[in-house]
Structures are given as structure tokens and as C-alpha cells.
Amino acid sequence: MLKMKNLPGLFFFGAALLIIGAFYVKPLSAAQADYKALEASGMNEKSKKVPVKSSPAQPVLVSRPKVEYKAQGLRDPFWPLVTEKEASSAAVPVQAKPLPNFNVQGLVWGGVLPQAIINNKVVKKGDVLGEAKIVEIGKEGVTILFDNKEYTLSPSVARGQQPAVK
Numbered sequence: 001m002l003k004m005k006n007l008p009g010l011f012f013f014g015a016a017l018l019i020i021g022a023f024y025v026k027p028l029s030a031a032q033a034d035y036k037a038l039e040a041s042g043m044n045e046k047s048k049k050v051p052v053k054s055s056p057a058q059p060v061l062v063s064r065p066k067v068e069y070k071a072q073g074l075r076d077p078f079w080p081l082v083t084e085k086e087a088s089s090a091a092v093p094v095q096a097k098p099l100p101n102f103n104v105q106g107l108v109w110g111g112v113l114p115q116a117i118i119n120n121k122v123v124k125k126g127d128v129l130g131e132a133k134i135v136e137i138g139k140e141g142v143t144i145l146f147d148n149k150e151y152t153l154s155p156s157v158a159r160g161q162q163p164a165v166k
Contacts, residue, residue, distance in 0.1 A: 039063070097147045100130055104153045109139050116142045118153070 106117040114137035115124050127134045129144070132151075136143040141154030 096149075097131075099146055099151060100132065102129070102132070102142075102144070102153050104142055104155050107137065107139070107141070107155070109137050114138070118142065 103119050104116060105120070108115045113124055115122055116134070116137050117123075118129060121129070123129060123134050123142075125134055125137055132144040132146040134142060135145050135150060141152045143150055143152050145151075
């Protein structure tokens with residue numbers, strides 16, 4: 001809320017801004033001098049002359065260079081980066097690493113901190129065994145992340161069966 005004692009100060013401040021704004025406008029003779037300087041600088045003849053209003057009495061022409069867009073030899077941005085033909089020829093089959101032998105010997109999954117015994121080591125969620133990370137421990141087995149794939153190891157893996165791949 002404005003206080004009454006601040007009103008005269010605000011009035012004089014506003015009046016000062018109006019007066020400064022009125023005298024700050026560039027005089028017509030200065031604008032004409034700028035135009036003559038542009039012509040003297042040798043703008044090319046292809047440039048386009050555009051009228052610019054500097055005062056209501058007489059428009060001033062300003063030279064602007066003509067811009068041409070040449071897209072020769074550039075890629076169309078609306079087409080895919082790689083075509084299907086290039087993708088199929090460039091795709092190299094990646095050899096998946098074989099899953100190391102993990103012997104799940106026991107599971108403790110009912111408590112606050114589920115744990116498992118794998119290869120005679122007690123592990124919990126987040127631990128790393130070699131290159132495999134323990135993701136989950138549940139009653140069905142231990143889920144690990146190996147070579148960007150998830151595997152579920154159960155105690156049946158110890159008996160020679162392959163792990164399930166999710």
C-alpha cells in the first residue's frame with residue numbers, strides 16, 4: 001500500500017521519466033546521417049531497401065542484405081539418420097557372455113534384510129559377485145543382473161538346470 005508522503009516523490013519521478021523520454025528520441029537529421037553512412041559503406045546492390053519510420057513526417061530507407069538459403073549437399077532433417085538397409089548391414093551380432101557358474105546354497109527372504117548364500121558367500125540386495133549384481137532376493141530365488149540381462153537363480157541351478165531369463 002502506498003503511503004501519502006511518497007506520492008509527491010513518485011509524481012516527480014514519473015514526470016522526469018517522461019521528459020527524458022521526449023528528448024531521447026533521435027532527431028531526423030541524425031537518422032539521415034546514419035543512412036548516408038550506410039550508403040557510403042558500400043552495401044551490395046542486391047540488398048533490399050526497407051522503409052523505416054523515424055518520424056511521422058518522412059520515412060527513412062535502410063539497406064538490408066539479401067539472405068539466400070542454400071541447402072545443397074545437406075541431409076534432410078525429416079529423414080531417419082540410418083535407413084533400414086544400412087542398419088541391417090551395419091548390425092554386428094554381439095556375442096553374449098556366458099553366465100558364470102553360481103551355486104545358490106540357501107535363501108533367507110522372509111526378514112527385513114533378505115540374504116542368500118551363493119558360492120559360499122552371504123550376499124544381500126545390491127551386492128556384486130564378479131560381474132553380476134544382486135537385484136532381488138525372494139522365495140523363488142535370486143535375481144541377478146549380468147551383461148544387461150536379468151537372470152533368476154534358484155537352488156535348482158545347483159542341480160544342473162539352466163536359469164530362467166526374464
